[in-house]
Amino acid sequence: MDPASGVIVAQTAAGTSVVLGLMRCGRIWLCPVCAATIRHKRAEEISRAVVEWVRQGGIAYLVTFTARHGHTDRLADLMDALQGTRKTADSPRRPGAYQRLITGGTWAGRPERGLDGIRDRIGYVGMIRSTEVTVGQVNGWHPHIHAIVFVGGRTEGERADKRVIGVFEPTESALKEWQDQWRAVWTGALRKVNPDFTPDQKHGVDFKRLETERDANDLAEYIAKTQDGKSPALELARADLKTAAGGNVTPFELLGRIGDLTGGVPEDEAAGQGTLEWNLGRWHEYERATKGRRAIEWTRYLRQILGIEGGDTEADDLDLLLGADAEGGELRAGVAVTEDGWTAVARRGLDLAVTEAAEGTDGNTDPAAVGDRVREVLALADAAETVVVLTSAEVAEAYADMLAALALRREEAAARRRREAEDHDQDDDADTAQERARRHVARLAN
Template sequence: MDPDSGVILARTAEGNAVALGLLKCGKIWLCPVCSATIRHGRAEEITRAVVAWVAMGGVALLVTFTARHASTDKLATLMDAIQGTRADKANGVARRPGAYQRLITGGTWAGRPERGLTGIRDRVGYIGMIRATEITVGQANGWHPHIHAIVFLGGETAGTRADKQITRVFTPSDSAMAEFEGHFRSVWTSHLAKVDRAFKPSDKHGVDFKKLETVQDAEDLGKYIAKIQDGNKAISPANELARGDLKQGRHGNMAPFELLGRLGDLMGGVPEDEADGHGDQPWCRAAWAEYETATKGRRAIEWTRYLRPLLGIEGGDTEEDDLDVLAGMDGLSEFRDGVRVDTGAWHKVTHRALDLATIEAAEDGRWDDVTELVTASGARSGAVRRLSTGEIAEVWEATLATLAERREAAAARRRVEQAGTADPGN
């Protein structure tokens, strides 16, 4: 981030090692390291939002949307069907909505205010939702992209766009909830059928609803849903949405980072029958390349516009916001001790692939080993300098000050964008 400051390897009060001052790629779809940190931060945001809404007396549902798929289906085609496509103004290509966007459009949903007619949106008090897209793949059944969404219901609002405020919280009637669920199921399956009849799921499996009951449930990340399981681990709704890096593919499928891990093992010489997962190296390589292409330019996690301020949550969903999450998560704890490594020396360390060993040594407080690893990379021993707790805190405070300036600039940009943008479907 700053060549003059070098890289700070610090140990937190909990004994974890962090590398401060490094630029990070921030690729939530592709990088196991950045994805884990970003998704952890996003999961905390989602948890705060659910807790806040349930505490106010609102209703929150975890809704899972799936499409029928086969081994011959391309991931990009399936993603377009469920998530839609983005506009390409340079080439004159208009944006096409997917099944997800269709859920909250049209007169049945929004009503016809000019005629004094309300829609399903008003009867259930819809205020927005948080959407996360998850992907798995297997040789037998191919790509399986699906959407998890937390839907916030039971609210009345006044105002428009960024000035919108919640004026009343209520419990939707059973009939309104049945109408809402029926609408979501009907719109989701019918749109997929229009794209390709082979994509149409059954009414039973296409859309699944689970209600979040209480604040206590929401705060207990293993219990406040009907025991959603991932292997032997209970997954909270926040983690179900955000922590795609924790997922293991079900029914013989692999999550993307499981696929990447197998590919790495095979490229490293591990026999096919000993490496986790399935598929030979050419198949795994082709699958990963297809995954990279199909996810490019898409958001893994996205909130309905203006939902964040309604629930008192700051931030946004852009790649810049993800980078802010990455930087902010580095400083969640007090620092115990650490070292500074010159920028040039750190380049030598990474060139020799000694960075992981160096960070592991820092995590154990083996500072002499850190120096030996740096010098083994070809750098001089003076390139490593021990830092006091106060010195580390001073460097980090300067980094946070720069980060705060970036956040304010991003917030100002969002205010300008929101002031001039219509509020679609909300």
């Protein structure tokens, strides 16, 4: 992160070690290392939100959206149909089936006429969306969306001023109307893009209600342990932990088989399926199709309504990674390694050996002993002279400097989110004006 300060490898009071000062790529779709940390932190956020909402008396549903697909369908086309297209220099962004769910008069009502919509009758507050992708040799790509939907809330205010003023139990007829509407909109939107993507009514949209606060508390305890569908927050966030079903594989399973096959493991002994060429082709297609897309996204202002800090951009993912670096607990002895020294360590693949040396197995936590162990490893990279031993006080001082830098980064991120929210509001106002003009022209034409 900062070439002037280099990297600090420190021992914690618990006897483990942490590496501070390294930049992360933050690629939640592509990097198994960063994805694990980011998704773990995202799952914690989702869990806190659901627990708090259920505790207040609100209602949450886990809703899964899928599309029909075949082995010849391109992942980019399926992602466009589900999530919408991305804005480019040559074309505007086009909404996907997901965005269609919460648009239109049936959903939003017609406030100017005093008419409520479905969202008012069910007390819709917002949702958290996660997109997951698997692939198989028989049925091809299978992207699908999981969403936790928060309903049963009475709100007042709009946009940044929106807040919950109470909760209620929606009627069975209102909930059925909502579910029927979303199923119809979802299948209709996919049919319009490509009739072959149209799912049947049984499999296209699935609703599961979280019944009690205990469901939410169990969810919180279950975070980051495994993923088999029992935890709605993990179902959203921890795609990196999944093993795909039905003969499919996850993208990281593609990557694992690529690593095995390029490393000399025989095809029949390597995990996963398919030839090296097939796996490389699917991985490259996955890279292109997910570029610029958000894996996990909250409805605008939902975080604010539920009191959850943070955001959903790549910069916010990096904030989570840096925050995780700062969670190692009380630091004791450690070493500072210069930028050149750490470059030599990484080039030789000795970074794990350095962290293990900092932990030690002999129980000796004296700074000099920690430094000696680390120097032995760096000597293998001809970089022993790049190590500076730090006392616990010096480690604490360096740790405080990093926390200060992280705090500054978070302040900058908060300012960035405020600017983005203002820009979105302006875009919404422009879109609303254009829609009013379009309806006016249509009425004149009729």
